[in-house]
Amino acid sequence: MIKNHQLLQNKTVHTSPFKYFFGPSFFSPMECSKILEWLERDVSWKLHTEYFFDQYEAAIDYRDPTFPLKDIFNDDWIWAIKKELTEIYNCQFNNFSLFGCHKFIDAQGVGIHNDDSTCPSYETHRLVIYFNESYHDSNGGNLVLFGSKDKRDIRKIIRPLSNSYFGFAVSNTSYHAVTTINNHVRYSLNLSFWDDRYSNNEVELFDRISCDKTVSSEKIYKFLIQCGAKDVKHSSSDVYSHLVNTACVLLNIGSEDYLMLAALFHSIYGTSCAEALAYPVEKRDEIVSLIGPKAEEIAYLYCMIERKKLYRLISDAKNQPVLLRNGLESIVSINTLADLLLLDVANSIEQYERIGNTQSEINDDLEFYLRQRLLNEKYKKGIIDEYSKVKSTTDVSN
Numbered sequence: 001m002i003k004n005h006q007l008l009q010n011k012t013v014h015t016s017p018f019k020y021f022f023g024p025s026f027f028s029p030m031e032c033s034k035i036l037e038w039l040e041r042d043v044s045w046k047l048h049t050e051y052f053f054d055q056y057e058a059a060i061d062y063r064d065p066t067f068p069l070k071d072i073f074n075d076d077w078i079w080a081i082k083k084e085l086t087e088i089y090n091c092q093f094n095n096f097s098l099f100g101c102h103k104f105i106d107a108q109g110v111g112i113h114n115d116d117s118t119c120p121s122y123e124t125h126r127l128v129i130y131f132n133e134s135y136h137d138s139n140g141g142n143l144v145l146f147g148s149k150d151k152r153d154i155r156k157i158i159r160p161l162s163n164s165y166f167g168f169a170v171s172n173t174s175y176h177a178v179t180t181i182n183n184h185v186r187y188s189l190n191l192s193f194w195d196d197r198y199s200n201n202e203v204e205l206f207d208r209i210s211c212d213k214t215v216s217s218e219k220i221y222k223f224l225i226q227c228g229a230k231d232v233k234h235s236s237s238d239v240y241s242h243l244v245n246t247a248c249v250l251l252n253i254g255s256e257d258y259l260m261l262a263a264l265f266h267s268i269y270g271t272s273c274a275e276a277l278a279y280p281v282e283k284r285d286e287i288v289s290l291i292g293p294k295a296e297e298i299a300y301l302y303c304m305i306e307r308k309k310l311y312r313l314i315s316d317a318k319n320q321p322v323l324l325r326n327g328l329e330s331i332v333s334i335n336t337l338a339d340l341l342l343l344d345v346a347n348s349i350e351q352y353e354r355i356g357n358t359q360s361e362i363n364d365d366l367e368f369y370l371r372q373r374l375l376n377e378k379y380k381k382g383i384i385d386e387y388s389k390v391k392s393t394t395d396v397s398n
Contacts, residue, residue, distance in 0.1 A: 109181060116171055122170065127190075201248040369383065
């Protein structure tokens, strides 16, 4: 399949107003026809409107067994594109990517913006492939590149001719816009990639968080960085990596999103095991505004309950009062204890390899967690799978 693609071989690379590349043809004519027919007939579109754009979108899972274009889109195809991007931008890419589609109809368009972000929920590089039969300049939908955020500072206009493609690295100078559509439908495939400044885990996690419109993944990320999470050491790594990887264990297990948010802040106020970030508990309202009251309550209790006391509470499996490390008393419900149990599972799994626990210690922990009445049956398989991964990387001789 890859051999039939010219991929980016007919590209031209430009450096002004920012580095981008463009090419006249990506797919074969037959492939192009199949893709356009699929876009017109089979894709389930959702309207997405923000203050600067209005468009229809669709997320595509080409690994889905029912996906109809597996002969065109697959992992080898994605890998080949990343290889081309590596040569253009002289950087390496992680394993995460997103594949989606856009559709613009009459009167829709995108205002000037640059897509720049220092948050892992936003891609570092993007490739767009256009599908527009019978396109005419009067139809609009042109891609406009700017030298600044001044809409008069136009540097390049790119016509979205069918099967042509455009790619760029997202930056604070990558200002662009899409002119308003007139009596036409403009389709495109949109591929998002992340270079290795971000790990696979943090991109996958923050992409998941970004789907929750009640929180801001960007604000959460910036807050953790400003708190020094990447600077504070934690079991031969750093606090930020520990928080992200703990949340990713929960993602793999299949936990609720609020618990992943709690995991990102599960040592924010310090714990009985480590002071970590030690954010002032008097400022709990700030954390609530970031991750919501439910997630913050779990993070707060995980920080404030001494670990041995937490295990006793979990084993008792009942609503009961508990004296916290800060001298206050709190009533902890069964549901909250179940969340704290799952959070502790993830916290343990994340650290085994770095701490150097023996196989016997790891097995004892797993047995303890699995026999708890509070543990929801739906999580057991995921937990066992995560423990299997840990044990496969731990010295069996232990």
